[in-house]
Amino acid sequence: MTTIRSTLATAVPTALREAIDGLLLSMADDEFVIGFSDSEWTGIAPILEEDVAMSSLAQDELGHATALYELLAALRDAPGVDADAIAYDREPHEYRHARLLDHGRGDWAMTIARRYLYDTADAVRLEALAASSIAPLRELVDKIRREERYHLMHATAWLERLAERRGEPRDRLVAAMEELGPDAGTVFTPLAGEAKLVEGGALAEPMEALEARWRARITPDFVRLGLPMPPATADAINGRVIHGEPFRWLWSEFTSVRLQDPVAAW
Amino acid sequence: MTDSAPLDRETTARQGPPLEPWEVFRQEKEGDPMRHGGSVMAPDAVLAVHYARELYGRRQESVRLWVVRRADVHDLSDPDLLQPPLDRSFKKPGGYVMRDKLAAARKQSGQQKPRARAT
Numbered sequence: 119m120t121t122i123r124s125t126l127a128t129a130v131p132t133a134l135r136e137a138i139d140g141l142l143l144s145m146a147d148d149e150f151v152i153g154f155s156d157s158e159w160t161g162i163a164p165i166l167e168e169d170v171a172m173s174s175l176a177q178d179e180l181g182h183a184t185a186l187y188e189l190l191a192a193l194r195d196a197p198g199v200d201a202d203a204i205a206y207d208r209e210p211h212e213y214r215h216a217r218l219l220d221h222g223r224g225d226w227a228m229t230i231a232r233r234y235l236y237d238t239a240d241a242v243r244l245e246a247l248a249a250s251s252i253a254p255l256r257e258l259v260d261k262i263r264r265e266e267r268y269h270l271m272h273a274t275a276w277l278e279r280l281a282e283r284r285g286e287p288r289d290r291l292v293a294a295m296e297e298l299g300p301d302a303g304t305v306f307t308p309l310a311g312e313a314k315l316v317e318g319g320a321l322a323e324p325m326e327a328l329e330a331r332w333r334a335r336i337t338p339d340f341v342r343l344g345l346p347m348p349p350a351t352a353d354a355i356n357g358r359v360i361h362g363e364p365f366r367w368l369w370s371e372f373t374s375v376r377l378q379d380p381v382a383a384w
Numbered sequence: 385m386t387d388s389a390p391l392d393r394e395t396t397a398r399q400g401p402p403l404e405p406w407e408v409f410r411q412e413k414e415g416d417p418m419r420h421g422g423s424v425m426a427p428d429a430v431l432a433v434h435y436a437r438e439l440y441g442r443r444q445e446s447v448r449l450w451v452v453r454r455a456d457v458h459d460l461s462d463p464d465l466l467q468p469p470l471d472r473s474f475k476k477p478g479g480y481v482m483r484d485k486l487a488a489a490r491k492q493s494g495q496q497k498p499r500a501r502a503t
Binding site for chain 2: 166174268
C-alpha cells in the first residue's frame with residue numbers, strides 16, 4: 119500500500135488532484151453499483167450456466183471497483199481511509215455513479231440492456247484513459263480493458279438473442295431500452311475540473327466528446343437490431359448526484375454487513 | 385423499475401431455444417494435451433464458449449478451451465470392436481526388449497545413456 123501511495127502522490131500533480139479524485143470516484147462507484155446489482159442474479163439467473171457467468175461478471179466489476187477505490191484511497195492518503203471505508207461509509211446521496219444504474223435490477227432484459235449500455239459507454243471512457251498522463255491509472259485501465267472486452271462480448275451476444283426473438287424476449291428488451299435510454303448518457307456526465315484533466319493529458323477528451331463517440335459506436339447495433347436509440351440525456355448536469363428509491367434499497371443491502379460489524383475482516 | 389418478476393429457470397428454459405450439451409476440453413498450460421474437462425448446456429456455440437470460459441477458465445486454470453457440440457462427437461464403444469473376446473496379447477509390445485538394442489546402438493555411435501530427467 120505504501121508503494122501505491124508514494125507512486126500516486128508523485129504521479130498526480132497537485133493542480134489535478136481534485137479532478138482525478140472526482141474521476142476515480144465516479145468510475146469506482148459505477149463499477150461497484152453495477153457489480154452489486156448484477157450479483158442479485160446469483161441463484162436465479164435463467165439457466166445454471168448463465169448464473170455462474172453473470173455472478174462471475176459481477177465479481178469482475180467488484181474487483182475493478184476495489185482497484186479503483188484503492189487508487190482513490192492512495193490519492194487521499196489520510197488515516198483510516200481505505201477502499202472499504204470509501205465504498206461503504208457514505209450516505210446514499212454521496213455516491214457518484216451514473217443514474218443509468220439507478221433503475222433496480224429489473225428483469226433479465228433490463229439487466230442485459232443496462233449491461234450493454236454501460237459496457238459500451240465504459241469502453242469509450244476507458245479508451246480515453248489508455249494513454250493517460252497519470253501512470254498508475256493508465257496501468258490499471260490497461261488491465262481493466264482486457265477484462266471488459268469479454269464483458270462486452272457477453273452483453274452483445276445476449277442483446278442480439280433477445281432482440282432477434284420475436285414476442286416476449288424482444289418486447290421486454292424494447293421496454294427496458296425505453297426505460298433506460300434517457301439515462302444512458304449519464305455515464306458521460308461532465309466532471310468538475312474536466313478541462314484541467316484534458317489539458318494535463320489525464321483524459322483524452324471532454325465527456326461531451328466521449329458521449330458523441332459512444333453514440334456513433336452503438337448506432338450500428340441499434341439500427342441492425344431495430345432497437346430504439348437512447349435519446350438525449352434528460353437533466354444531464356445531475357446525472358451522477360440524484361439517486362432514487364431503488365438505489366436506497368441497494369445501498370441498505372450492500373452496507374448491511376459493514377453496519378453490523380465495521381471492523382470485520384474477510 | 386420494471387415490475388414483472390424475473391422468470392424462473394424452468395419457465396425460461398422452456399420458452400427459449402432448446403439447450404443442448406457441449407463438451408469442453410481444456411489445456412492447463414502451453415504444450416499440455418487437451419483434456420476433457422466436463423460439459424455445459426447452451427443454446428448455441430457462442431454462448432457455449434462463454435459458459436465454458438466461466439465454468440472452466442474463470443480462475444485462470446486454462447490457457448485454451450475447445451468446445452464441441454456433443455452431437456458432433458462420433459462415439460465408438462462397441463465391445464466387439466474395442467474389447468474382442470479372443471486373445472490379443474500378441475499385439476502388445478511386452479515381448480520386445482528394447483534395452484539391448486538401444487545399448488548396442490549407443491555403443492556403435494559412442495553416445496552416453498541420457499540421465500534420468502529431474503522431475
